Amino acid sequence: MGTRVETCLRAGVAGLVSVLAGVAVGELVALPISGYASPYQAVAAFLVDHAPAPAREFAIDTFGTADKTALMVGVGAVLVVLAVVAGLLQSWRPPWGLAVVAVFAAFGVVAAVTRPTMEPAFVIPPLVAGVVSGVALVVLCRGAAPREEGTDGGWSRRQFIGAVGVLTAVAALSAVVARQAGRAGDIMAERLRLTLPRPTSTAAPVPAGVDVDVDGVTPFFSDNATFYRIDTALQVPRLSTADWRLRIHGMVDREITLTWDDLTAMPAIERIITLTCVSNEVGGDLAGNARWLGVPMRDILTQAGVRTDADMLLSTSVDGWTSGTPLADITDGRDALLAIGMNGEPLPLEHGYPVRQVVPGLYGFVSACKWVVDWEITRFDRARAYWTDRGWGVRAPIKTASRIDRPAPLSRQPAGRVVVAGTAWAQHRGISAVEVRVDDGPWQPADLAPQYSIDTWRQWVFDWDATPGQHTVYCRATDAAGRTQPEQRVAPIPDGATGWHSRVFRIEG
Numbered sequence: 001m002g003t004r005v006e007t008c009l010r011a012g013v014a015g016l017v018s019v020l021a022g023v024a025v026g027e028l029v030a031l032p033i034s035g036y037a038s039p040y041q042a043v044a045a046f047l048v049d050h051a052p053a054p055a056r057e058f059a060i061d062t063f064g065t066a067d068k069t070a071l072m073v074g075v076g077a078v079l080v081v082l083a084v085v086a087g088l089l090q091s092w093r094p095p096w097g098l099a100v101v102a103v104f105a106a107f108g109v110v111a112a113v114t115r116p117t118m119e120p121a122f123v124i125p126p127l128v129a130g131v132v133s134g135v136a137l138v139v140l141c142r143g144a145a146p147r148e149e150g151t152d153g154g155w156s157r158r159q160f161i162g163a164v165g166v167l168t169a170v171a172a173l174s175a176v177v178a179r180q181a182g183r184a185g186d187i188m189a190e191r192l193r194l195t196l197p198r199p200t201s202t203a204a205p206v207p208a209g210v211d212v213d214v215d216g217v218t219p220f221f222s223d224n225a226t227f228y229r230i231d232t233a234l235q236v237p238r239l240s241t242a243d244w245r246l247r248i249h250g251m252v253d254r255e256i257t258l259t260w261d262d263l264t265a266m267p268a269i270e271r272i273i274t275l276t277c278v279s280n281e282v283g284g285d286l287a288g289n290a291r292w293l294g295v296p297m298r299d300i301l302t303q304a305g306v307r308t309d310a311d312m313l314l315s316t317s318v319d320g321w322t323s324g325t326p327l328a329d330i331t332d333g334r335d336a337l338l339a340i341g342m343n344g345e346p347l348p349l350e351h352g353y354p355v356r357q358v359v360p361g362l363y364g365f366v367s368a369c370k371w372v373v374d375w376e377i378t379r380f381d382r383a384r385a386y387w388t389d390r391g392w393g394v395r396a397p398i399k400t401a402s403r404i405d406r407p408a409p410l411s412r413q414p415a416g417r418v419v420v421a422g423t424a425w426a427q428h429r430g431i432s433a434v435e436v437r438v439d440d441g442p443w444q445p446a447d448l449a450p451q452y453s454i455d456t457w458r459q460w461v462f463d464w465d466a467t468p469g470q471h472t473v474y475c476r477a478t479d480a481a482g483r484t485q486p487e488q489r490v491a492p493i494p495d496g497a498t499g500w501h502s503r504v505f506r507i508e509g
Helices: 003-030 039-050 053-092 096-113 120-142 157-181 185-193 260-265 297-304
Strands: 245-250 256-259 269-276 287-296 312-317 322-326 337-342 356-358 372-378 401-406 412-414 416-425 431-438 458-466 469-479 501-508
Touching (some): 003 039, 003 053, 003 096, 003 120, 003 157, 039 053, 039 120, 053 096, 053 120, 096 120, 120 157, 256 297, 260 337, 287 297, 401 469, 401 501, 416 431, 416 501, 431 458, 458 469
Parallel strands (some): 412 501
Antiparallel strands (some): 245 256, 269 287, 312 322, 312 372, 337 356, 401 416, 416 458, 431 469
């Protein structure tokens, strides 16, 4: 191997190992400070918070519920590339490689100090990461040039590999310890031991036929493992019931703080409610239906005494995310819950354990605050929440929607009877009709399953006498107020998608 090529390889490896070791040590240093002090997580969260809305929507559209994983992998890939560049620069044009590392560290500090949950000690991990990366980079790059025969400069191949091996071991050990120590084992164990209170009012029984039991149709209930998750939390908050508090303040007669024991001592109710994400495209699957257990939010607001000129509940998550909910939609009699249970068990960690909000009829970004720890009673003309501050809607009631679940798109079906079936929702209004159209034919009524409540989705079935050829099938729903889905498609942002859903099928004779 030529000397120049080997030098470049050594320099690239030196940069990569140095930066990865620094990041790993930074993660280790973050452990005793806070779960939110991770420099890697801070940088990724900074990118999420400051990304343009179109970029955020592109990520959700492209990767769905794997958007966070995609972001973390993307940040890692960029880090690897820049680390290799830093090694090359430090070997050939010192101290430019060190300057790149300094920029890494500075960006990490900025990301740390701008986190909503920021504490002064959050600057320590990125600074440590920068120092470790910089020192390692300088040392390794000094030995990156292969030793030439009869000279004292550079390191032998064995010396260089040994130094890289030691640093790699340090990085790997730090990463493993940080990962293991950062696991939510204690919270998971607490959740498994937790006994939920019995509801004073149970959900009404689910009548026969609500679930049409047609192959391919979304079940009436969404289980916890598959229930959609869209939020900005790159690391799931680990909040115990002992540490949980809900501070209620602002435009109230009495500022109060609830503990877990206070909350669970209040009368709880059980309700079946469908949730929908505003990012759901026409025909998308970012909706789910579950059995929720919780305390009516209006009962808690009554304790605090809301002033008559207040119109907004600004809810804050333990990780700093906020949502703004119209007070009128909490106090109008709907089952808006401060939820502690989901489908008969404590909330899963990723769905807000130990406490979250569930408000029928509103998209989650204005209502469904997870890991909620703060309520400020205020006004829409005085405060702005996380996504509304980024140009999204303010009140965001859920729009009427319908979806074809089966047959699968672009599937081939035999001529004759073909069962087309799907799901429709218009939370807190209810679905009164679903119609289906084949190609340019007339709209025909689908058979509706019994409606469980106006706060849940409703299934539908349409028997189609299919003839050979390629066909496009459309569906549209009408809510109980008589409003029918419009034909024109509207993008999810700023306040929810709408339009007819369609699928193309090939019918074979």
